[in-house]
Structures are given as C-alpha cells and as structure tokens.
Amino acid sequence: MRAEQAGRAAGRGEVRTAGVVQWARGPGVGRPMVAAGGRAALGSAAETVMAATGGRRCRRLEGDAARAVLRGADTLLFDCDGVLWRGEAALSGAPAALGRLAASGKRLCYVTNNSSRTRVAYTEKLRRLGFPPAEPRHVFGSAFCAARYLRQALPDGAAAFVLGSPALSAELDAAGIPHLGPGPAALPGPAPADWAQAPLEPAVRAVLVGFDEHFSYAKLCQALRYLLRDPGCLLVGTNRDNRLPLEGGSAIPGTGCLVKAVETAAEREAFIVGKPNRYIFDCVASEFDIDPARTIMVGDRLDTDILMGNTCGLTTLLTLTGVSTLEEVRGHQESDCPARQSLVPDYYVDSIADLLPALED
Numbered sequence: 001m002r003a004e005q006a007g008r009a010a011g012r013g014e015v016r017t018a019g020v021v022q023w024a025r026g027p028g029v030g031r032p033m034v035a036a037g038g039r040a041a042l043g044s045a046a047e048t049v050m051a052a053t054g055g056r057r058c059r060r061l062e063g064d065a066a067r068a069v070l071r072g073a074d075t076l077l078f079d080c081d082g083v084l085w086r087g088e089a090a091l092s093g094a095p096a097a098l099g100r101l102a103a104s105g106k107r108l109c110y111v112t113n114n115s116s117r118t119r120v121a122y123t124e125k126l127r128r129l130g131f132p133p134a135e136p137r138h139v140f141g142s143a144f145c146a147a148r149y150l151r152q153a154l155p156d157g158a159a160a161f162v163l164g165s166p167a168l169s170a171e172l173d174a175a176g177i178p179h180l181g182p183g184p185a186a187l188p189g190p191a192p193a194d195w196a197q198a199p200l201e202p203a204v205r206a207v208l209v210g211f212d213e214h215f216s217y218a219k220l221c222q223a224l225r226y227l228l229r230d231p232g233c234l235l236v237g238t239n240r241d242n243r244l245p246l247e248g249g250s251a252i253p254g255t256g257c258l259v260k261a262v263e264t265a266a267e268r269e270a271f272i273v274g275k276p277n278r279y280i281f282d283c284v285a286s287e288f289d290i291d292p293a294r295t296i297m298v299g300d301r302l303d304t305d306i307l308m309g310n311t312c313g314l315t316t317l318l319t320l321t322g323v324s325t326l327e328e329v330r331g332h333q334e335s336d337c338p339a340r341q342s343l344v345p346d347y348y349v350d351s352i353a354d355l356l357p358a359l360e361d
C-alpha cells in the first residue's frame with residue numbers, strides 16, 4: 001500500500017494488510033500471522049499509517065500478539081539507558097516486567113554501548129534499582145567486549161594505548177591486556193616538535209577509543225603517533241554514539257565524536273565493537289546457546305539497538321522511553337531506501353512496562 005493510501009486508511013481507522021504481514025528476513029519470534037488480503041482494525045492513526053506501508057512494518061506489541069511473541073522467545077537482550085532506566089532512576093514498571101520475564105524462565109542479557117561501567121558495576125546497578133539478580137556474565141558492555149576483542153586480536157604481550165575511562169581500564173586488566181593512557185595527559189613541551197618526540201611505549205599494538213572525559217589534544221597526538229609508527233597497529237572504538245542525551249532535553253558529546261577525531265587524524269577507519277556492529281551480539285552468542293529466531297532485542301535507539309537486532313536476525317522491539325520516536329520509525333518505514341528500512345523494528349511499546357499484562361497469565 002502506498003503512502004497516500006495509508007493516509008486515507010488512517011482516516012478510516014482501519015487498513016488492508018495484504019502483502020505486508022510477513023517480513024522478508026527469516027523466521028521471527030511467534031509473529032502473529034494475518035492472512036493476505038485480510039483487514040485489521042488498529043488503535044491509533046499512527047499505528048494505522050505504520051501498518052499500511054510496504055516493506056518492513058512495525059506494530060504495537062500488545063494483547064495476544066504480545067503473548068505469542070513472548071512465548072516464542074527464550075532470550076531477551078536489553079539495552080539499558082532509555083529502556084530500563086534513565087540516569088539513576090528505574091523506569092516505572094521496568095523492574096516488575098523483567099522480574100516476571102525472569103520468573104517465567106527467560107534468559108535476560110544486557111547489551112550496552114556505554115563503556116564507562118564494568119560488568120560488575122552493571123549488576124550492582126540492576127540490583128540497586130530493583131531488577132532481578134544478574135550475574136556479570138549476563139552483561140555485555142562495550143568496555144568488556146572491547147577487551148575481549150583485543151584479547152583475541154593482539155599477540156601475547158602486546159599492549160594498548162587507551163583513550164577511555166577507569167571502567168575500560170578495569171576490563172582490560174581483567175582480560176590481561178597491558179595498557180596505558182587513561183586519566184589526564186599534558187603535552188610534553190611547548191612546541192609541536194616536542195609533541196612529536198615524546199617517548200612511545202614499544203609494546204603498543206592497538207589504540208582503543210572509548211568514552212574519555214580527559215580526551216585532549218595531547219592524547220589525540222599520542223594516538224596518531226602510535227598509528228603512524230606501525231601500520232599494523234589496531235584502531236578500535238567502543239561505539240559511535242554521537243550524543244548522550246540527558247534529562248531535560250540537553251545532551252553531551254558521545255564516544256563517536258572521539259572515535260571520529262582519531263580516525264580523521266589517522267586517516268583510518270576504526271573497528272567498532274558496540275551496536276550496531278554485530279560483534280557485541282557475537283559476544284553474547286559465544287557465551288550462551290542463542291537461537292536468533294527465539295531472541296528479542298529491546299532498545300530505544302533505531303540506529304544502534306534496532307539496526308543490530310535486525311542485522312543479526314533477532315526480533316526487534318522499540319521502547320518509546322528513550323531516544324527514538326514513532327515519527328522516525330514511520331519515516332524509515334515509508335522510505336524505499338534499504339538502509340532506512342533496516343532501522344524499522346518489528347514491534348514497539350510505549351514502555352517495557354506495557355508487557356506486564358501479557359506476562360500475567
């Protein structure tokens with residue numbers, strides 16, 4: 001159905017669903033089937049327009065559909081900020097929803113691009129905010145995954161130059177990767193000639209960029225020198241999130257800005273560990289027996305959470321408690337561009353708490 005027809009359908013409050021029910025990218029998690037040519041009465045104009053377009057389609061997850069989708073899943077991967085909590089406050093109903101999911105035997109894992117907390121710190125935060133108990137092995141932050149990547153990619157004894165937080169440093173320690181760099185750094189003299197002659201650590205074979213509140217020209221300069229010294233030196237970024245939203249509509253620059261600075265100086269592209277790259281999902285799949293067709297990715301960002309889930313063949317669920325909006329979903333869904341279509345989730349809910357009724361049976 002074309003967009004203009006969708007608009008008319010929205011006005012009537014119902015829409016034909018011919019040819020747009022089953023998605024093309026393989027089996028999903030108990031997606032409810034609607035016979036081609038059937039009609040579906042939908043709740044709101046927004047839902048109707050979303051359901052009316054061709055290609056990928058996103059629908060509200062509720063009622064029998066929610067029960068079927070949850071019944072067909074044995075693992076749920078949760079993004080954290082904007083899905084489970086905002087800052088230090090749990091989102092209303094989120095701990096109860098996850099408690100019910102855990103009680104019904106679902107495996108819950110946490111997949112976050114935030115590199116400024118360790119796995120252990122995440123389990124403590126989950127406990128503090130009333131979520132069901134989690135073990136560190138259920139948490140896949142980009143700091144842990146970056147350390148895992150370097151452990152696989154670096155030869156024994158090789159070190160990393162790190163632009164990052166104490167948490168990133170702790171995960172590298174846990175993985176046995178020697179490293180230097182975290183904390184403030186000053187330029188080693190008054191002139192550019194001094195900057196280009198500061199000593200370099202011979203063992204460094206990788207530059208790792210995460211969130212670094214002490215990011216500086218001095219660190220950028222040193223990172224470039226390691227990358228120029230050795231064309232085989234790895235360049236790895238934890239994620240490309242460009243902004244970190246704060247309460248009240250403000251934001252601060254995200255790690256993506258720092259990665260871009262190093263890439264620009266080095267004229268090289270970094271390997272990115274975090275979402276939407278599938279490496280972070282591969283980390284989960286390497287630790288647990290994961291069937292993508294029985295796994296749901298729950299997130300609040302289309303360009304990271306949902307894109308990764310779609311890329312990995314997971315069922316994707318957008319919560320409207322964080323960054324992305326239904327308007328954005330509709331824009332992508334109405335586009336003919338395959339890249340934009342890959343940002344469309346299977347389902348959305350206003351909040352993860354909306355799953356509670358489906359978990360009561």
Ligand SMILES: [Mg+2]
Binds near residue numbers: 083300
């Ligand atoms: Mg988020």
